[in-house]
Amino acid sequence: MAWLSLKVLLVGLSFLGCLYPLVDFSFSGETRGQKPNFVIILADDMGWGDLGANWAGTKDTANLDKMAAEGMRFVDFHAAASTCSPSRAALLTGRLGLRNGVTHNFAVTSVGGLPLNETTLAEVLRGAGYVTGMIGFDYYFGIPYSHDMGCTDTPGYNHPPCPACPRGDRPSRNLERDCYSDVALPLYENLNIVEQPVNLSALAQKYAEKATQFIRQASTSGRPFLLYVGLAHMHVPLTRTPLSAGPRSLRPYSAGLREMDRLVGRIKDTVDLEGKNNTFLWFTGDNGPWAQKCELAGSVGPFTGLWQARRGGSPAKQTTWEGGHRVPALAYWPGRVPGNVTSAALLSVLDIFPTVLALAGAPLPRGRRFDGLDVSQVLFGWAQTGHRVLFHPNSGAAGEDGALQTVRLERYKAFYVTGGARACDGSVGPERRHERPLIFDLEADLAEAAPLAEGGAQYRAVLPRVAAALAGALDDIARDRVSRADYSQDPSARPCCDPRRPACRCPAA
Numbered sequence: 306m307a308w309l310s311l312k313v314l315l316v317g318l319s320f321l322g323c324l325y326p327l328v329d330f331s332f333s334g335e336t337r338g339q340k341p342n343f344v345i346i347l348a349d350d351m352g353w354g355d356l357g358a359n360w361a362g363t364k365d366t367a368n369l370d371k372m373a374a375e376g377m378r379f380v381d382f383h384a385a386a387s388t389c390s391p392s393r394a395a396l397l398t399g400r401l402g403l404r405n406g407v408t409h410n411f412a413v414t415s416v417g418g419l420p421l422n423e424t425t426l427a428e429v430l431r432g433a434g435y436v437t438g439m440i441g442f443d444y445y446f447g448i449p450y451s452h453d454m455g456c457t458d459t460p461g462y463n464h465p466p467c468p469a470c471p472r473g474d475r476p477s478r479n480l481e482r483d484c485y486s487d488v489a490l491p492l493y494e495n496l497n498i499v500e501q502p503v504n505l506s507a508l509a510q511k512y513a514e515k516a517t518q519f520i521r522q523a524s525t526s527g528r529p530f531l532l533y534v535g536l537a538h539m540h541v542p543l544t545r546t547p548l549s550a551g552p553r554s555l556r557p558y559s560a561g562l563r564e565m566d567r568l569v570g571r572i573k574d575t576v577d578l579e580g581k582n583n584t585f586l587w588f589t590g591d592n593g594p595w596a597q598k599c600e601l602a603g604s605v606g607p608f609t610g611l612w613q614a615r616r617g618g619s620p621a622k623q624t625t626w627e628g629g630h631r632v633p634a635l636a637y638w639p640g641r642v643p644g645n646v647t648s649a650a651l652l653s654v655l656d657i658f659p660t661v662l663a664l665a666g667a668p669l670p671r672g673r674r675f676d677g678l679d680v681s682q683v684l685f686g687w688a689q690t691g692h693r694v695l696f697h698p699n700s701g702a703a704g705e706d707g708a709l710q711t712v713r714l715e716r717y718k719a720f721y722v723t724g725g726a727r728a729c730d731g732s733v734g735p736e737r738r739h740e741r742p743l744i745f746d747l748e749a750d751l752a753e754a755a756p757l758a759e760g761g762a763q764y765r766a767v768l769p770r771v772a773a774a775l776a777g778a779l780d781d782i783a784r785d786r787v788s789r790a791d792y793s794q795d796p797s798a799r800p801c802c803d804p805r806r807p808a809c810r811c812p813a814a
Contacts, residue, residue: 349389351539352632358370367566372586376638377636380649383631384653386707391407391698396591398423399669405419413488424673436530453485467484468486489501500812501802524579592623597729610624612745613626618728627751629702642686652691655678694713714771
């Protein structure tokens with residue numbers, strides 16, 4: 306679910322943390338040396354196994370595979386949560402949900418977003434002279450949440466299928482489960498709805514055009530820039546007729562994956578043309594695939610969470626099994642990031658915030674603590690290790706949202722609570738709490754099939770280290786300046802280009 310709350314647009318873009326405008330298209334001001342540019346591309350619900358460079362069975366990511374060959378590929382890289390809003394909030398703030406207040410997803414009618422007292426990456430970089438832009442959702446140009454969280458005239462694939470928007474002035478009464486037939490999906494430019502419902506078949510093309518336009522204009526201005534592209538892909542396939550997606554014999558997910566890959570390729574080509582040696586491009590995902598969508602979901606690769614799968618439910622998105630949070634990740638910066646390198650360093654989306662600020666020469670915001678690391682030494686090939694400890698917050702399948710009950714300690718992973726999200730067959734794995742945590746050795750057991758024996762020497766040696774790491778993190782959070790998001794809802798927060806009409810419908814401007 307690619308959703309952070311549309312209402313933030315009306316309260317100073319609170320989720321992005323940058324008061325209006327986030328995107329400065331005046332491009333005025335002096336050039337401040339040769340600070341690097343940054344392009345961050347975040348895919349939605351893309352599985353680790355969806356990247357061909359990761360998984361031999363995938364043949365749909367030619368441009369991303371080329372980027373991997375020309376840059377650095379991370380095989381132990383993790384989303385900061387296993388569902389959308391907390392993962393994206395963590396990327397923009399460098400802080401886990403227990404600190405920034407975003408512990409679970411917002412809704413179509415949510416009033417709030419990221420708390421205004423949180424400071425985002427874009428806000429800090431603007432203070433360092435950067436022009437900043439966002440393509441995808443929430444600000445500058447894009448849809449405000451996932452493309453299946455509103456109806457369109459030509460619905461894409463979904464499981465179960467969802468109907469088209471109602472015609473005329475009557476809202477739909479046909480509210481299928483998991484469908485949003487009474488909400489027409491809007492397309493925003495700045496604070497204005499420019500099309501409702503959006504034409505999904507043209508969305509990828511529009512994203513590519515806006516992203517490349519921004520890069521060209523920012524490059525011409527001479528100012529350094531940050532572009533954050535929150536893709537609508539993959540989630541479920543956008544449209545039944547993907548543009549330039551390849552043969553019609555492809556299954557829908559593969560066709561959508563090819564469309565996304567070509568969109569990323571266009572952005573990379575523009576980066577190469579406009580600022581190849583001074584632009585750092587970082588590609589990754591917000592969480593693992595949405596398994597309940599069956600053939601319309603992606604691949605977890607070898608991270609099959611067998612312990613959970615045998616007990617019911619999915620071990621992918623919304624869970625703290627590897628398939629829920631281990632995501633594809635690539636870094637590309639010719640002349641700085643070495644090419645054709647695979648890194649096994651334990652890294653996280655949380656690291657994007659402090660790393661980008663360090664490369665830009667900008668200080669971390671004061672008065673708060675961060676969960677990410679500056680991993681520039683890893684990026685440049687000067688170090689091989691990242692985190693010693695990483696926490697995977699509960700993300701909807703089990704336990705309290707945002708709570709830290711799954712701990713990664715070097716090669717080991719401990720679960721104090723387990724549970725499976727809804728699977729393709731409709732099953733849900735029951736929540737189980739473990740006073741003595743299940744501990745897996747991921748080097749020997751990528752599939753998380755069999756935990757260490759509780760009476761064994763390995764378990765006895767690891768358990769106190771896990772407990773100490775968790776206690777230390779919780780104590781640190783308790784001492785930190787933390788925020789609380791407003792999760793209240795109001796029907797009037799539903800986006801509508803013409804609230805005078807019962808059914809929102811406005812043609813493209």
